[in-house]
Amino acid sequence: MSGEEFKMILEIINTLAIVIASIVAICGISAWRKEFQGKRNIELAEDVLALFYEAIDAIRAIRSPLGYLEEGATRKPQDGETPQQKQARDQAYVVRERYEKRQEVFNKLRSKRYQFKARFGTEKAKPFDDLNNIVIEIQVSADRLADIWSLDRRSDETEKRRLEYESVIWSRPENDNIAGRLDNVISDIERICRPIIKGSSN
Numbered sequence: 344m345s346g347e348e349f350k351m352i353l354e355i356i357n358t359l360a361i362v363i364a365s366i367v368a369i370c371g372i373s374a375w376r377k378e379f380q381g382k383r384n385i386e387l388a389e390d391v392l393a394l395f396y397e398a399i400d401a402i403r404a405i406r407s408p409l410g411y412l413e414e415g416a417t418r419k420p421q422d423g424e425t426p427q428q429k430q431a432r433d434q435a436y437v438v439r440e441r442y443e444k445r446q447e448v449f450n451k452l453r454s455k456r457y458q459f460k461a462r463f464g465t466e467k468a469k470p471f472d473d474l475n476n477i478v479i480e481i482q483v484s485a486d487r488l489a490d491i492w493s494l495d496r497r498s499d500e501t502e503k504r505r506l507e508y509e510s511v512i513w514s515r516p517e518n519d520n521i522a523g524r525l526d527n528v529i530s531d532i533e534r535i536c537r538p539i540i541k542g543s544s545n
Contacts, residue, residue: 384462388539391459394452395532398474399525401445405481406514406521410437431492438485438512442478449478463535470532477524484508 415433417440424432442449452471460468488508491501511521 384539385542387455387458387462388536391452391455392532392536392540394448394455395470395474395529397448398452399529401442401448402477402481402521402525403514404445405438405441406512408513415440425493427495428493432489435485435489435492438481442482463539467535470528470535473524473528473531477521477528481512481521484511488512 415435415437418433418436420429421432452474456468456471459471485508488505491497491505491508494501497505510519514522
């Protein structure tokens with residue numbers, strides 16, 4: 344073998360070594376990237392699931408029919424309120440007061456919603472919307488009850504609406520539509536998050 348041929352073989356070997364090293368490096372980076380992305384997905388799913396559990400517990404506390412005498416006292420009275428109107432509106436304000444004490448968990452959940460939606464898709468963010476709709480419904484029902492409770496007289500239609508709104512803001516042992524919807528929300532978010540946490544989701 345001549346010196347030129349030997350030199351050529353060495354150059355080929357060196358080139359192959361560089362190509363192989365590049366391929367190994369690219370594969371290593373790709374594997375690291377997938378592992379890193381997988382860890383981020385798991386962390387996000389764990390955080391979101393924990394926040395949902397906290398939010399559900401917060402809503403159950405907000406809807407508790409048990410109350411304290413001082414609850415509702417932070418509401419600022421309106422000009423010209425009668426004692427009956429003040430009592431009724433303070434009672435309805437209990438719901439909003441309880442919500443405000445627990446608002447941080449709902450704020451955290453809303454901030455995670457966009458990240459979750461971007462990472463896993465719009466359709467998997469539905470439990471966020473379902474939970475938010477329940478919170479809004481509870482708050483709106485409390486506001487409407489403030490007016491209904493302060494009335495001197497109520498029509499049959501007003502009584503019907505009173506019972507409807509009260510079933511939203513207060514939990515009941517039976518036929519509690521809000522409790523059933525909360526159970527559905529938890530089931531939905533668990534069905535989405537648990538496979539991600541276990542590493543069996545893309």
